[in-house]
Amino acid sequence: MLSGGFFLCFCCLDCESLLHNKYVFAGVSIPFFHKDRLHNQEDYLLGCIKGKSFKKTCPKDYPTKHNPTNQNSNICPSYFRWIHEDLKPWKEKGITKDMLEKAKKTANFKLVIVKGKVYVEKYRKSIQTRDFFTLWGILQILRLYPGKLPDLELMFDCEDKPVVPLDKFHGPNAKPPPLFRYCSDQWSLDIVFPDWSFWGWAETNIKPWENTLKDIKEGNKKTNWKDRVPYAYWKGNPYVSPTRQNLLQCNVTLENDWNTLLYIQDWVQESNQGYKKSSLGDQCTHRYKIYIEGWAWSVSEKYILACDSMTLFVRSNYHDFFIRGMVPLQHYWPIRDNSKCTSLKFAVEWGNNHTHKAQEIGEAGSKFIQEDLDMNNVYNYMFHLLNEYAKLLMFKPTIPRGAVEFCPEKLLSCTNGNKRMFMEESMVKVPSDSNPCTIPPPYDPLSLQEFLERKANSTKQVEIWEDEYWQIKEGAIV
Template sequence: MKVNNEKSLRSFWPARHSTATGWRRPINKRVATTILFVFFIFLALFIVGCFDTYIFRVFSTPAPKKSEFPCTTGNLTQTCPEDYPSIHIPTNPSTVTCPSYFQWIHEDLRPWKETGITSDMIERARPTAHFRLVIVNGKAYVEKYTQSIQTRDKFTLWGILQLLRWYPGRLPDLELMFDCGDRPVVRSSDFQGPNASPPPLFRYCSDHQSLDIVFPDWSFWGWAEINVRPWKNVLKDIKEGNSRTKWKDRVPYAYWKGNPYVDPTRQDLLKCNVSDQNDWNARLYVQDWEQESKQGFKQSNLQDQCTHRYKIYIEGWAWSVSEKYILACDSMTLYVRPRYYDFYIRGMLPLQHYWPIRDDAKCSSLKFSVEWGNNHTQQAQAIGEAASNFIQEDLKMDYVYDYMYHILNEYAKLLKYKPRIPPGAVELCSESMACAVNGVQGKFMRESMVVYPSDTNPCTMPPPYDPSALAEFLNRKDTSIRQVEMWENEYWQKSK
């Protein structure tokens, strides 16, 4: 049996392994072969793993943060660079639902939901537009028509360019007209019936009789003329200012500071200032911007103006940029009944985020509101803090970009044609706009420039309002305002 086994083994292995001392070598070779086989398997897995990791990193991780403003790297011709990512896949996909005021995007675009938007409609928005914006393949092209007030158009375009850097390659092709003026011009009464085709026109505010599409204003990236920094920095400054003085230790009066000469309603407000004859619980100050400019805006720091328990918001010629700065203080905002609205205020509620003030009886209304607040300090403080929290959280810069993204994305879905670059348009990018700008404008552009893409997706759009839910929401606001007016009436009846 042993001989047969040996013959069998010899037939399988070469003669050199048939010695008595060599019987272990075939076993070593088999082990070695097995080890080699396993080694190559691990090597292959390692190579594949490295390749997968490389691909994952290339397409998923954030682009490297650029520590320098691009104009400092020798881009003297202000040409648009090719090194910034044209697309970026976030590693932290967002599942956060957008704040409730995003629902108004659906309402603002509703006039074109059935008909869509044609190139002819857009052309009819041109008479008052300051510029035409076209986005094709993720790049911005602009055709300017008239000069806007101050640098509104410049910083609005700058903000849109930062959006393209925040979400590179995410916006579809689109074309729009933008009016940087104060008051809306597309009257809804001029476009009635199922075949109405109003011109879509973007601007900073609108009212309930107009169809203008609201969009974040230029000051989110800085208001150079009055030295107001970009919003991201202002939010931090005001938050720090809020912490300096506790609410109960603040001056127990209503505070307002601004230019009263832009509209009669503000001049009417000045009648409520303290005098030898009356004290309406208001402390009002005229802001001389020319004099303030000469003094270096030392008395205009927004973080230094959260010193009173109550702050007054009142419109000027139209809606006022000051709204968000006032609401950001922990002070209870006394909100004089407005005519206009911007993109976020429709998500705020009277008695929850602000206290409504009558426009036709400002002084008596202010007097009562301060009396009520000083007698209900916990409730008044809670209203002020709710507004401040709303502004700090729901209006932070990330959500401003998300709002811009969603309204432009929803708007682009309505276009009935493929946008093309107009012959007279020029390509814009951050470098071509900012490299030649010095002074405060250049400083604010450097502060507000997006230097790397967002590593999260935009927040998730809430669905449109159900008609009954919208009616209930609006009724709730009206009921709160009527409640306050009833309290006022009772207060003054008792006083008499």
């Protein structure tokens, strides 16, 4: 994953605010209009977008209650059950103020919600604009469900790799620091939260998820699956991790054909050329697409899985919030990380000999992303994660001393270029007309074990097929 040297601070209240270390974001300060009062809901945006200027103060008439007309609530997708698993270390004894403060060691900021307003205490710069767009996303959940989130305090780390080791915090007296971030692994207790790119990745010109998903859906229609190039495709930055550099050895050459077409993405060059060759909607032209983690997990995961191509998922050490709900051979094809080339070649050979099944796997993975990971479910996941987390707090959240009120108007007023464009595109226009989906109950130990065994057995089955394939191949050569 791109991890260049762009470091940007939170958008300032005014020039003087840059001198301070604390910022406050009002959660729902932009006035709402009820849906039947809008002549054209899609045209309802902030005043400055229509050419007006923002005021220097936030409106005081923002709504504090959510009054949906549709009271029906669907059950959330099954991967929401992992919210309970991620918060399990604090289930019995709760979260104390001291435990929270210990998470400050690596956090980029502290987030505080009090009476529907968001306050941020900034500690250190994040990579690029990760913190900025993460906070923008949190502002949107408060616009979508005004008044529904309880008061809370949390620490957020915008870096890639988890830092709360499981082996240091086990036993009845363990007091792990609760720390939110974009990914975790089986050896860590970091709490997984949707990443910033759902509201846009400005430095790579990738639009907010809702519009990007529309582009990918349109791209899927351009080429029938069986007419796609019968090779595995990957395009990305290989220099962020050894495993990606190792992947390049699998590229097709005159001497070896591993059934892969691998391309290096030069983001600096792409930026200079106006991002003409990096449209995600134009990259659904191969039957198979490769996902491989970067320095940690990669935001490319959702874009690759949405493409209708059978995703060849190289075994990963890290997980984001949704991938744990996906299953090998149902949603993607597992690839060994210690013998990528032979594993990739077999996967493509198998797919080209079982085109109906390969297409079925690709489309099932794509359906999961397009339906279970639509923006509404992203917001619902955020809502339930924050709500369940708040229940564990053993103290009353308080506003940071010296805080300055902030609101979406001010975020937009001091932002320009594609950052502002992405914020406008991803802004929640009106409150939701329904309640959040209903979070499913936690796994019981047996059902969780069965689910994990199902995933492990599916991967083992693929490895058995692969080993048999190469044994036959080698025997034929001998």
